[in-house]
Amino acid sequence: MTNAGQGAGPLFGLGAARLTGLSLLALLGICAVIGPDLVGQDPAKQALLNARQPSSAAHLLGTDHLGRDMAARLLSGAQLSLSLAALSVLTAGIPGTLAGIAAAWFGGWTDRLIGSLADAILALPGLLLVLMLAAISPGSWWALYAGISLTLWVEYFRYTRQRARIVLSSPAVEASRLLGLSPGHIIRRHILPEIGPGLLTVAAFGAATAVTAVAALGFVSVGVRPPTAEWGVMMTELLPYWREAPFLILQPVICLVITVLALHLSVGGLHRR
């Protein structure tokens, strides 16, 4: 396995870019899990007399326009975004990958049926589908999540189908079949090792898309609703105060940028041989 671009890094044979990305991701994950306890503030607790304060000992990252602790709100938002991204990777990735393998394996009608469905979803702009579902049940976390999974599985499907078709037509798979090895064996030994690294890339980019989508929908007040602390919602709330307190709106923006960057970097240059 080689790391393109950055060359072999000093640690664990990872490139510098991947190492940075993975460290950032780990840091974000740890912050999201144990951060709220460390800050010890209620992200929803208002203190109007204490609004738009700069950084202080009591409020590490200051307070927003309603006097709520920014650090607590950002971490609460991180929890929401990251858990949703992780969940959508599973619920989009597993069915998408299985559908891709099925389409490549059976071909014919199965392939055409799943392929048409995927094309139909691709024909819609991704956010539109999420918007539609979110509109059916406004503010519902589940609608948001279902909409994101529904758009993201297509990427896994297309990638897996294309690679699996190549693998399945290889002499190695023909040999395994002649030797009497089962379909499960062929998936485990031939297909999964081949598509694994690529799937990781699709997953990381998908997770980044999910994080961005949640924030974008929150920003246009379709997704998560106030007073829930969510990065997109926070951007909307803090936008009117950007002149007086630019450090406030910058915080959720920076969080979003770092998360997406970390996800992209974590799979940078990841390919086999």
Add this chain to the structure above:
Amino acid sequence: MTVIEVEDLSVFAGATRLLGPVSFRIARGGVLVVMGETGAGKSLIAQAILGTLPGALSFRGRIAINGQRVDTLPAADRARLWGRDLASLPQEPWRALDPLMAAARQVSETHRHVGGLPVAEAAAATARDFARLGLDPGERRLPGALSGGMAQRVAFAAATAGGAPILLADEPTKGLDHDRQARVIGLLAEVARAGGTLMAITHDAQVAEALGGTLVVLRNGRVVEQGATAQVLQAPQDPYTKALLAADPSAWPVLPAAEPGDLMLRAQGLAVSRGGPRLFAGIDLAIHAGARLAITGPSGVGKSTLLDALLGLIPPDEGRVERAGLLGRHAIQKLYQDPPAAFPPFGRLETSFRDVARRHAAAWETVLGYLEDLTLSPTLLQRRPDAVSGGELQRLSLARALIVGPRVLLADEPTSRLDPITQKTTLDLLHKVSLETGIAVVLVTHSAAIAERWADEVLHLTPGHEKAEKAIG
């Protein structure tokens, strides 16, 4: 007059010597043949003379062309020799043709830009070349529409159109069937006869013999023997040269015919088309236990397709394949042309072997026994397929097939990517396995010499199988 002079040429990758020291001279009208197995460093000599060695390699020594030292010249000056003084015919030359340009234009382009002829004269020169090579002088088709042999002659015309008196040919007969091979050798021999100078690289003793001249035998980058081709081939001095020549199929002993056993597989009136036109029709075959059948024929005639039809992987258009009742589902196994392609590329070989042994309830000791029979070390199983040599890997795939307990083994050019010595070892083992276990072996090969000496029975597929069918239909 000496045209190419090479003195103490060595090629290094870092501190490792890949080739050399090699010294030789070729006079005008002379022929030099470099012979040796895959990886012996044969192509490095041609690259050093052309000045196209990969950047990671360094070389030492002296190379002179027409009395002028060239190895010290800057790259641009060396490139100026290409086409005018030095021409190179790459391996599988038809791949060097532009697939989107008419055949005649590719040649007249060289006449114009390298030979410096005006458009009309370049076209006339191309027509003359084509007529001389037995091609249609007005050939306007794209390379894809030409047959392999025609495309090869076009590539030859393009390579020599610049009028370069020196031709370097790297494995000019690689992957060609017997008829085309003879034609290419004829073309190359013509170069020297017309006053040019030829350096040819090959692993085939028959090609060396037909070209004559001087022979350099390389092993692991070192010259083991050098001398007049006829003399070296007649009376080789070095043990390696002897082994290499003995491994040439034309020198093999004819194997005794096997006692045919029970009927295992029968094909009757088999006709198959693969997407396009009918490949063959009316094939009748009876494969008995312990028998060795060879299928030969020019490339593209449908040899591999016939194997797939026998395996039941593709349905025949007409006719049928009958398996003997005692044949289990997995009793027909196959060996592949490219050994690494037959194994899952990721993970150790042992995984693949354990999976097969578990599926067929074979004891691991039995598996190790097969490895021992095929002179394979069990430690090879700890490696990945790409870390094992081609010859070992082909024997490993034979061992893996044996775990299943096959009755029929279909081998699709199993040795065409192996060097002659490994080829002989592999086919000898296949013969031994067939003798000891009564497994019937069907060998697809493009070499008539192998087919005649190795098999009891030879089926020669010709494109005529298609014509006969067309006449009926």
